[in-house]
Amino acid sequence: MTTIYDVAKKANVSAMTVSRVINNTGRISEKTRQRVRKVMEELHYVPNSMARSLVLQETKLLSLLITDITNPFYTTVARGAEDAAKQYGYRLLLCNSDEDLAKEKDYVEMLLSTRADGVLIAPAGDMSAEHLRRLEKHGVPYVMLDREVPGIQSDTILGNSRDGARQLVEHLIGLGHRRIALINGPRQVSTARGRQMGYVEALKLNGLDIDSGLIVEMGYKQFDATGTVNKWLELPDRPTAIFAANNFLAVGVIQTLRRMGLRVPRDMSVVCFDDLGIASELNPFLTVAAQPAYQFGSMGIQFLIERIRGEAGPEWRKIILPPELIVRSSSAPPGQG
Amino acid sequence: MTTIYDVAKKANVSAMTVSRVINNTGRISEKTRQRVRKVMEELHYVPNSMARSLVLQETKLLSLLITDITNPFYTTVARGAEDAAKQYGYRLLLCNSDEDLAKEKDYVEMLLSTRADGVLIAPAGDMSAEHLRRLEKHGVPYVMLDREVPGIQSDTILGNSRDGARQLVEHLIGLGHRRIALINGPRQVSTARGRQMGYVEALKLNGLDIDSGLIVEMGYKQFDATGTVNKWLELPDRPTAIFAANNFLAVGVIQTLRRMGLRVPRDMSVVCFDDLGIASELNPFLTVAAQPAYQFGSMGIQFLIERIRGEAGPEWRKIILPPELIVRSSSAPPGQG
DNA sequence: CTGTTAGCGCTTTCAT
DNA sequence: ATGAAAGCGCTAACAG
Numbered sequence: 001m002t003t004i005y006d007v008a009k010k011a012n013v014s015a016m017t018v019s020r021v022i023n024n025t026g027r028i029s030e031k032t033r034q035r036v037r038k039v040m041e042e043l044h045y046v047p048n049s050m051a052r053s054l055v056l057q058e059t060k061l062l063s064l065l066i067t068d069i070t071n072p073f074y075t076t077v078a079r080g081a082e083d084a085a086k087q088y089g090y091r092l093l094l095c096n097s098d099e100d101l102a103k104e105k106d107y108v109e110m111l112l113s114t115r116a117d118g119v120l121i122a123p124a125g126d127m128s129a130e131h132l133r134r135l136e137k138h139g140v141p142y143v144m145l146d147r148e149v150p151g152i153q154s155d156t157i158l159g160n161s162r163d164g165a166r167q168l169v170e171h172l173i174g175l176g177h178r179r180i181a182l183i184n185g186p187r188q189v190s191t192a193r194g195r196q197m198g199y200v201e202a203l204k205l206n207g208l209d210i211d212s213g214l215i216v217e218m219g220y221k222q223f224d225a226t227g228t229v230n231k232w233l234e235l236p237d238r239p240t241a242i243f244a245a246n247n248f249l250a251v252g253v254i255q256t257l258r259r260m261g262l263r264v265p266r267d268m269s270v271v272c273f274d275d276l277g278i279a280s281e282l283n284p285f286l287t288v289a290a291q292p293a294y295q296f297g298s299m300g301i302q303f304l305i306e307r308i309r310g311e312a313g314p315e316w317r318k319i320i321l322p323p324e325l326i327v328r329s330s331s332a333p334p335g336q337g
Numbered sequence: 338m339t340t341i342y343d344v345a346k347k348a349n350v351s352a353m354t355v356s357r358v359i360n361n362t363g364r365i366s367e368k369t370r371q372r373v374r375k376v377m378e379e380l381h382y383v384p385n386s387m388a389r390s391l392v393l394q395e396t397k398l399l400s401l402l403i404t405d406i407t408n409p410f411y412t413t414v415a416r417g418a419e420d421a422a423k424q425y426g427y428r429l430l431l432c433n434s435d436e437d438l439a440k441e442k443d444y445v446e447m448l449l450s451t452r453a454d455g456v457l458i459a460p461a462g463d464m465s466a467e468h469l470r471r472l473e474k475h476g477v478p479y480v481m482l483d484r485e486v487p488g489i490q491s492d493t494i495l496g497n498s499r500d501g502a503r504q505l506v507e508h509l510i511g512l513g514h515r516r517i518a519l520i521n522g523p524r525q526v527s528t529a530r531g532r533q534m535g536y537v538e539a540l541k542l543n544g545l546d547i548d549s550g551l552i553v554e555m556g557y558k559q560f561d562a563t564g565t566v567n568k569w570l571e572l573p574d575r576p577t578a579i580f581a582a583n584n585f586l587a588v589g590v591i592q593t594l595r596r597m598g599l600r601v602p603r604d605m606s607v608v609c610f611d612d613l614g615i616a617s618e619l620n621p622f623l624t625v626a627a628q629p630a631y632q633f634g635s636m637g638i639q640f641l642i643e644r645i646r647g648e649a650g651p652e653w654r655k656i657i658l659p660p661e662l663i664v665r666s667s668s669a670p671p672g673q674g
Numbered sequence: 675c676t677g678t679t680a681g682c683g684c685t686t687t688c689a690t
Numbered sequence: 691a692t693g694a695a696a697g698c699g700c701t702a703a704c705a706g
Contacts, residue, residue: 001394001475001476001699003698003699003700004699004700004701005699005700013676013677014676014677014678015677015699015700015701016676016677016678016701016702017675017676017677019700019701020675020676020701022700023701025701026675026676027675027676028675028676029675029676032675032676044474044475046446046449046450046475047450047699047700048391048450048452048698048699048700049450049451049452050387050390050391050396050451050452050698050699050700051391051682051698051699051700051701052699052700052701053387053682053700054385054387054388054391054681054682054683054684054698054699054700054701055681055682055699055700055701055702056682056700056701056702057338057682059387064431068416069406069412069415069416069419070412070413070416070614070615071615072614072615075406075407075412076407078406078431079405079406079407079433082406082431082432082433083433086433086440086443091430091447091451092430092431092432093428093429093430093431094401094415094419094429094430094431095419095429096416096419096420096423103423106423109383110428112383113383113384113385113386114386114387114428115385115386115387137381138338138381138383139338247615248615250619251615251618251619254619255618255619276615276616276619277407277409277615277616278407278408278409278584278585278588278613278614278616279613279614279615279616279619279620281588281592282588282591282592282613282616282620282622282623283616283619283620283622285619285620286619338683340682340683340684341683341684341685342683342684350692350693351692351693351694352683352684352685352693353685353686353692353693353694354691354692354693356684356685357685357691357692360685362685363691363692364691364692365691365692366691366692369691369692384683384684385682385683385684386684387682387683387684388682388683388684388685388698389683389684389685390684390698391682391683391684391685391697391698391699391700392683392684392685392686392697392698393684393685393698394698
């Protein structure tokens, strides 16, 4: 590898002069600048960012720590984050926690030793607090994405789970549904709590009972809803609609329903949080509370960089990006069952 | 930040001893090992991987340079790559070229200065050769993903575009279609050429004419197929089926058809290369040649790491992962149009 | 406008 | 079993 010294020697200048040319810093005569530039090209010189990081104490490395790149929501978040990072001259490390605290912890350790300049994180759950505190203790700025963590203050980009859920459930109620089930994410995750609140709120506001038998908690990535759906279907007074707390859960529910010969929405309406990306373009089927995922990512990175640069101000910023209710054909008035 | 020297001082040993404890190298008495370990914890010491990289001349940083993380194919590739990288103790840099050679070039420059240990790349096109040679010249191993580049030899993970295309088109022919259109990716991309070959081959093998008016070339990310589809529909002898060279193109085509009031497959069959991820789980609609995307990613990273470690052998490896024809309901016998 | 010195945090090499 | 010295490639600080 050719170093700054190789260039310096061949151009008959000091390493410092080369450094100045590279970084456009200090005053350099046009003549030597040209000469140095030429030698750099001849030698195919490429600055070593590790060495640079070591002295500058900044890596220009950001991390996107999400729970599953495979979920269209996070896929789009990633795209937004990537674009923003590139624009600001940062590189992006991709980390998949898989909704798993142990993996998240591994990644946080890794990021610490990487000396990432900042982390954009969708915390796996409330227990992520420990990991976030570790980042804090080591002076690594982070922005929380999509989820809050009790006891943790930081810049945050959030959706409005409660409101979105309320809208979805009121939409169902408006269609005439009275027995609406909720298949929720883990209560360890703030969005799951928010969505349940919105669900409960909507029911109460409309004078409907809360039936705890119609509320089930699962993992956000758990695909198999067979048991739950079965149970509901065997109920004497079975639900006519299901609100799934995220897109994956909704797909699992719909698969189960189909497998049992039920049709959506004729036999059961299904709605959920988060859209399905290309799936919805292909076939606008699912009624959803869609979140502006790209913005989650790009604003997250922007906040992070502002924080890193010290442009952010002392108080934490919390942005709540509202969801958009998109009514499609997976929801309809309750049928004759 | 606490350094190895801080630990050394507090533990009354030299920095070297601490280093040895960290890396489990050399002989250390159990007693000092314990002591050093304890001090490391007390001081919340985390090794600085930049400093380590600088002396070791390896960064444990790999790059995934793909054309769009938003495409379910690459999303799944990314997931496979991520998992494999994590497993081997590497970190993964996410880079989106957007099918754009200029962006790809930017990223390659960035990766060079990052001193990435290796690159897993889906080249944006044949002109990527220049970028790949640049990696080569700088001694950065790379594995090509999904696409070949003429004149470039390296480890490669490929699908079988030709065969998959042939299968799709023969499937259509088998259904009774005689006029089959191809909406292809750019000929600058090897998969587009392969898919066209398979298409032509299938037609010829079945005694059908090749009508160049039924072959159109677009960008793989180009969503708007309106003009093309319109043109085809106005033909006196219009096609009854469309083979889209990738999933995005297929979705664009189907959207256009729907907008014009045509139904798939009743009025027009549509098939394509690459599956749609969650979309196909929700609604198994599109007939596709599905590729094992996760394997593309995980094998790609595995190859890359073997190459980096020098375990790879002198000859280049080229793996061709066969696609699987999945017949669903977007293809049917030609109707009465 | 340009150069010298020192040091970022670590590991290799050679001593002891 | 442990340590001292040197250096990975770069830049800040100071000097001239």
